[in-house]
Amino acid sequence: MDAQATSITFRDATDADVDALVALVQSAYRGDDSRAGWTTEADILDGRRTDHEAVLQVIKAPASRLLTVERDGRVVACCQLEHRGDHAYFGMFAVTPALQGAGLGGTVLSEAERLARATWGVGEMRMTVISVRHDLIAWYERRGYRRTGRTEPFPYGDERFGVPRRDDLEFEVLAKPLA
Template sequence: MDTAPPRESGELTYRDAVAADVSALVPLIESAYRGDTSRTGWTTEADILHGRRTDPEGVLAVITAPGSRLMVVERDGEPIACCQLEHRGEAAYFGMFAVRPDLQGGGLGRRVIAEAERSARESWGAREMHMTVISVREELIAWYERRGYRRTGQLSPFPYGDERFGIPQRDDLVFELLVKDLEG
């Protein structure tokens, strides 16, 4: 596992998750994506996917996989956001991004993604950041585009029938690759 030392930024602390964080991170991730709690924020998938977004095994796999990190963002020792970073050659993959719903819309997500990009560039020499977003999430894709990400038109199928990813409420879900140049 690649690790980075904790880094302070204003009132926020950024650090790599450890196995002991799983019990706090699973409900944070779930709250940002699924169920009624997620509707407090604007990033909910509750209308297109039911069921869970992740589970303890999935979060632990991200924490322990070689070339992978789960960055935890804390305020006063409490996890309020997280994101996955995975080293993929000259690129880094950004995923499992969650901001506590009652803190969405105030610039925290913007700060977290900027820190993730900085970290991937400095730790791994990443030249690009890649992510996949469900293509019908137009408002979320627009948010990423305002952060410098571009749609590639490269689509991959949604894993229908695999409830580890949720229970789809529509039949047109696909992932689209978004890319951002981290150089310059």
């Protein structure tokens, strides 16, 4: 692992982090800033990726945690972990575009898996990914996630999730057994 990973710290988000986390998630997925990284959704969705209320809801939910990653005192990544019975849900994953492609995302994902096992004793991690995000799905597959064959509808008409630029969006469910 490169030096970038050695200087990062993990902690649970607090109310004071909300604005920084909203900005981080937005920069990783939407608008021109997101094009600096490879996780952009700017070609398939306009609008917001999340908002203040949604981030605060994840922080406050009793079966959830919003893992916040700092480097040199600055928030550079985050992910949601939610306990859902026999599995954990992984979501709201974002890495600042300037640091994408350097290994930080894999480090965060590994720590999230470790925490899900240690905290809740779950045997599986699940997530949903927009099905047309082939590069992102392949990235997760290289890390042990498998396509389940299940899909969930995209919430067309609910602008809290963005404004679609195409009419074929749906979420694909990926899963990985946690040893």
